[in-house]
Amino acid sequence: MTLLTNARIVLPDGIRADGWLRVEGHRIAEVGPAGSAPEPSNTDPHEASIDLAGRHLLPGYVDMHNHGGGGAAFSSGDVEQAVRAAAFHRAHGTTTIMASTVSTELDDLQRYLSDLAGLVEDGLLAGLHLEGPFISKARCGAHDPALLRAPDPALLRPLLAAGRGTVKMVTLAPELDYGIEATALLANSGVIAAVGHTDGGYGITEEAFSNGARVATHLFNAMPGVHHREPGPVVAAIEDENVIVELVNDGIHVHPAVIGMVFNAVGPHRVALITDAMAAAGQPDGMFRLGALDVEVSAGVARLAGGGSIAGSTLTMDVALRRAVRELGLSIQEAAVSAALTPARALGLDHEVGSIEAGKFADFVVLDDELEVCGVMKRGEWAVAPK
Ligand SMILES: [Zn+2]
Structure with missing residues (x-):
């Protein structure tokens, strides 16, 4: 499980500043409201919490x-x-x-x-x-x-x-x-x-x-x-x-x-x-x-x-x-x-990919302020780990 926090989450109708989301396996488990990221679990050794430091998180x-x-x-x-x-x-x-x-x-x-x-x-x-x-x-x-x-x-x-x-x-x-x-x-x-x-x-x-x-x-x-x-x-x-x-x-x-x-x-x-x-x-x-x-x-x-x-x-x-x-x-x-x-x-794939929504594949792009790619996740795995 991965918790991504402090992201500017790019949704189809706007940007959620200080947003967070949780990835379980290949999919997005939860997209949380702004500003209320849960504490990372200290009982689950497999959980990683990544602070995106206000960078944009876009759908892959x-x-x-x-x-x-x-x-x-x-x-x-x-x-x-x-x-x-x-x-x-x-x-x-x-x-x-x-x-x-x-x-x-x-x-x-x-x-x-x-x-x-x-x-x-x-x-x-x-x-x-x-x-x-x-x-x-x-x-x-x-x-x-x-x-x-x-x-x-x-x-x-x-x-x-x-x-x-x-x-x-x-x-x-x-x-x-x-x-x-x-x-x-x-x-x-x-x-x-x-x-x-x-x-x-x-x-x-x-x-x-x-x-x-x-x-x-x-x-x-x-x-x-x-x-x-x-x-x-x-x-x-x-x-x-x-x-x-x-x-x-x-x-x-x-x-x-x-x-x-x-x-x-x-x-x-x-x-x-x-x-x-x-x-x-x-x-x-x-x-x-x-x-x-x-x-x-x-x-x-x-x-x-x-x-x-x-x-x-x-x-x-x-x-x-x-x-x-x-x-x-x-x-x-x-x-x-x-x-x-x-x-x-x-392509008829919008039930699986194309936006950041619970239930869809955890496919993301992290962009810095210059809109350069600084992280890519496909199906819950980092293809490019965020710096
Ligand atoms: Zn062509």
């Missing part, structure tokens, strides 16, 4: 779109690399992480999904996210156009089966052949259909949402922009209250003013901050692989080699949150909603 971050980090790639399909990538992001506060693949030959992809499924079954990963190959050639970003396919259910079903129920999200372009059929099939199978890497317009995107799609994959990136006579997928996503929009808040993918506009339009309960990170996150500039393609990272910006498309990011969730507070002017609790509770809700 939930990253629903992530290709890797720390030099290791989920999209390699390699289990050892996936373990390293998850550990890298955990040290930056991400206690719930989806592993995103990139477009790959279908038989290789089936093998990757089946190998990575074990890590979801073990609780290391929250699920697998298939990004490609069911996306638009015109908006393929850092996906090899030669590998792209229409989302024919005959191709989709074996991939879902290979993941043994761990494929939780599929990004697809609804304007492709079978696009709406595949969207409905995913929604009816309990898999999140996410609209992204699409060249479709407002109408087809609306149709995808009314057929069960619930997420817009990295809003603005790899899709048509907003035009006053062609509102496109962005406006369709913003106006549908059931849709959660992903944003890459690294200052590169989307201008901060546009991110601020989306927060003003839909609020933090519909924005999920994601990293879309790749192996280069946390590494010096240089050459990396993203799926089958070479990526060059210069000044922290990942692009396809030869000066091409933006190819994922080198972002971590702690930086995404810090930027949301510093650059966008969000409150810490609003930023925490978008970094934890909203993505947890998108």
Whole structure:
């Protein structure tokens, strides 16, 4: 049992100064009122009491779109690399992480999904996210156009089966052949259909949402922009209250003013901050692989080699949150909603993670006054012990 005292506990609707909470096993047993921390038990030798000295205690971050980090790639399909990538992001506060693949030959992809499924079954990963190959050639970003396919259910079903129920999200372009059929099939199978890497317009995107799609994959990136006579997928996503929009808040993918506009339009309960990170996150500039393609990272910006498309990011969730507070002017609790509770809700995991509440997993990030990570707990164990 662990007692955390003297924390500024970040709750979805405010901050509880001088708060305390008790962790038992993997879960939060009790979140106490301000200022009345119980005396640590002197009869229980297993109890640790930690004074957080007024630092912020946030729910562990939930990253629903992530290709890797720390030099290791989920999209390699390699289990050892996936373990390293998850550990890298955990040290930056991400206690719930989806592993995103990139477009790959279908038989290789089936093998990757089946190998990575074990890590979801073990609780290391929250699920697998298939990004490609069911996306638009015109908006393929850092996906090899030669590998792209229409989302024919005959191709989709074996991939879902290979993941043994761990494929939780599929990004697809609804304007492709079978696009709406595949969207409905995913929604009816309990898999999140996410609209992204699409060249479709407002109408087809609306149709995808009314057929069960619930997420817009990295809003603005790899899709048509907003035009006053062609509102496109962005406006369709913003106006549908059931849709959660992903944003890459690294200052590169989307201008901060546009991110601020989306927060003003839909609020933090519909924005999920994601990293879309790749192996280069946390590494010096240089050459990396993203799926089958070479990526060059210069000044922290990942692009396809030869000066091409933006190819994922080198972002971590702690930086995404810090930027949301510093650059966008969000409150810490609003930023925490978008970094934890909203993505947890998108994934259907908000009964377990995403906010600090008795009964949920003891997944926390401790932040100092500079909003730097100085402690991370996952399921009751310190991944980074608070200094
Ligand atoms: Zn991605």
